[in-house]
Amino acid sequence: MQREINNMFDRFFGDDVATDSAKLTTWAPAVDIAEHDDEYVVKVELPGVAKDEVKITLESNILTISGEKRQDKESKKENVHRMERVYGSFQRSFTLPSTVRSEKIDAFFRDGILNISLPKAEEAKPKQIEVHVR
Amino acid sequence: MPGTVAKRTEYLNVIVAPLADVYETDDVFVVKLDMPGTTKEEISLSISSSRLDIRGTVGAILAENAGIILSEIGKKTYQRVFNLGDGIDRDRITAVYEDGILTITLGKTEEAKPRNIQVN
Numbered sequence: 001m002q003r004e005i006n007n008m009f010d011r012f013f014g015d016d017v018a019t020d021s022a023k024l025t026t027w028a029p030a031v032d033i034a035e036h037d038d039e040y041v042v043k044v045e046l047p048g049v050a051k052d053e054v055k056i057t058l059e060s061n062i063l064t065i066s067g068e069k070r071q072d073k074e075s076k077k078e079n080v081h082r083m084e085r086v087y088g089s090f091q092r093s094f095t096l097p098s099t100v101r102s103e104k105i106d107a108f109f110r111d112g113i114l115n116i117s118l119p120k121a122e123e124a125k126p127k128q129i130e131v132h133v134r
Numbered sequence: 135m136p137g138t139v140a141k142r143t144e145y146l147n148v149i150v151a152p153l154a155d156v157y158e159t160d161d162v163f164v165v166k167l168d169m170p171g172t173t174k175e176e177i178s179l180s181i182s183s184s185r186l187d188i189r190g191t192v193g194a195i196l197a198e199n200a201g202i203i204l205s206e207i208g209k210k211t212y213q214r215v216f217n218l219g220d221g222i223d224r225d226r227i228t229a230v231y232e233d234g235i236l237t238i239t240l241g242k243t244e245e246a247k248p249r250n251i252q253v254n
Binding site for chain 1: 153154156158159166168169170200203205206235
């Protein structure tokens with residue numbers, strides 16, 4: 001019982017809350033999604049986010065992009081005039097059509113944009129079927 | 135195709151003021167701007183006597199012929215102007231674009247640097 005209460009207090013007043021101001025901020029990056037004949041392409045604006053700070057998961061057709069943008073050390077210095085850029089953890093989720101080949105998903109970073117390509121499964125690609133008229 | 139909301143062939147070209155952090159050390163001012171999706175070549179930086187003018191363009195990020203499902207990034211022009219006070223050495227301004235962040239370092243003039251004054 002005592003332990004349960006302690007756990008409860010830990011949950012409310014522990015590390016998760018308010019100890020690190022960056023943790024209080026959550027934000028959602030801007031996203032573009034396009035559909036091509038053979039793949040979906042997802043682009044996420046993540047300037048200054050390190051590639052090992054990003055997690056991409058696919059779970060029952062829900063694509064989730066999450067991670068954390070850390071504040072660089074220099075901008076924590078005293079003489080700050082403006083601080084508009086956001087830091088902290090981010091997350092976006094999208095429901096994909098069931099027809100993505102999850103083992104072929106690929107992602108790379110360029111100029112602060114995370115590019116994810118999700119190839120369609122064969123049955124999802126547009127097909128031209130010729131019908132012979134007798 | 136299920137999941138496709140609409141196919142739009144044209145993007146809206148919008149002007150966005152990039153978010154900036156500005157801080158100073160003893161000998162420089164540093165301006166950091168979030169400008170994802172542009173390139174070094176697409177960024178222009180001009181300095182007049184009292185203004186620092188920053189521009190950058192993001193072309194259509196997605197291929198033209200693709201069906202657009204979501205377009206929050208789209209095509210845009212970054213534009214932002216800062217007023218510069220005295221105390222900036224115009225010959226010591228550098229800019230670096232990396233990972234979608236433009237970092238501009240503006241050197242202070244000798245007069246603007248903090249000085250220790252000896253007490254006799």
